[in-house]
Amino acid sequence: MWIGVVSLFPEMFDALTQQGVVGRAVEKQRIALEFWNPRDYATDRHRSVDDRPYGGGPGMLMKVDTLRSAIFAARERAQQATGLVPTVIYLSPQGRKLDQQGVQALASAGPLVVVAGRYEGIDERVVESDIDEEWSIGDYVLSGGELPAMVLIDAAARLIPGVLGHQDSAVEDSFNDGLLDCPHYTRPEVIDGRQVPEVLLSGNHAAIKRWRLKQSLGRTWQRRPDLLEGRTLDAEQHKLLNEFIEEHAL
Ligand SMILES: Nc1nonc1C(=O)NCc1ccc(Cl)cc1
Numbered sequence: 045m046w047i048g049v050v051s052l053f054p055e056m057f058d059a060l061t062q063q064g065v066v067g068r069a070v071e072k073q074r075i076a077l078e079f080w081n082p083r084d085y086a087t088d089r090h091r092s093v094d095d096r097p098y099g100g101g102p103g104m105l106m107k108v109d110t111l112r113s114a115i116f117a118a119r120e121r122a123q124q125a126t127g128l129v130p131t132v133i134y135l136s137p138q139g140r141k142l143d144q145q146g147v148q149a150l151a152s153a154g155p156l157v158v159v160a161g162r163y164e165g166i167d168e169r170v171v172e173s174d175i176d177e178e179w180s181i182g183d184y185v186l187s188g189g190e191l192p193a194m195v196l197i198d199a200a201a202r203l204i205p206g207v208l209g210h211q212d213s214a215v216e217d218s219f220n221d222g223l224l225d226c227p228h229y230t231r232p233e234v235i236d237g238r239q240v241p242e243v244l245l246s247g248n249h250a251a252i253k254r255w256r257l258k259q260s261l262g263r264t265w266q267r268r269p270d271l272l273e274g275r276t277l278d279a280e281q282h283k284l285l286n287e288f289i290e291e292h293a294l
Pocket residue numbers: 106135136137160161162163164165166179180181182183184185186187188189192
């Protein structure tokens with residue numbers, strides 16, 4: 045997967061590329077990550093990359109010409125590297141809320157150019173003319189688009205074949221099948237008098253699989269009933285959820 049990043053702080057992305065799943069994916073060339081910094085296109089003595097907002101008000105906006113030059117360069121490179129026209133993504137609280145389905149769509153959308161903004165925003169005409177999709181990672185205000193960009197890249201990278209060690213860990217991840225994750229346990233067997241559920245020590249893999257599905261269904265019902273709304277459960281899942289509800293009926 046080819047991802048271009050437009051950012052004034054490309055070094056922030058070291059957090060993504062220097063270790064972990066995405067780091068290994070970049071090393072194994074499952075993901076190509078390239079950066080364009082608008083500051084490299086600044087022509088004035090101060091190398092300015094911000095500009096004042098029409099209509100006044102506090103704060104600055106990203107300077108249009110340096111931002112657009114960086115986006116164009118990234119777009120050009122994407123086509124040269126992949127032969128495909130990239131999808132240009134802009135992260136902001138005004139965007140479409142990112143969820144696992146959105147991540148799956150972006151991970152299979154061909155090359156991406158991700159625009160990480162700074163200051164108070166970018167000119168609306170740049171959004172209209174150069175941005176294909178605007179996405180939000182949540183309803184809160186951050187200081188820039190770099191962290192949201194890293195969230196998106198990390199989530200998408202996990203879905204690229206061969207990126208995760210054992211592929212099934214991606215499958216069993218919560219939200220992969222639209223349910224919350226089941227509880228997890230590891231050594232020691234007892235923590236402050238709390239024991240590991242017997243079934244997990246039984247070696248009965250069918251029972252363990254069943255227990256985990258029941259827990260996922262039950263926790264989703266308890267904590268995020270909205271996730272169950274758009275979903276039809278098969279007979280087995282209905283049975284497990286009903287068992288869970290009976291066991292947890294107050
Ligand atoms: N929440 C979010 N989901 O995606 N992005 C955000 C966010 O707060 N971005 C901050 C931001 C975005 C653009 C610019 Cl120019 C400046 C700051």
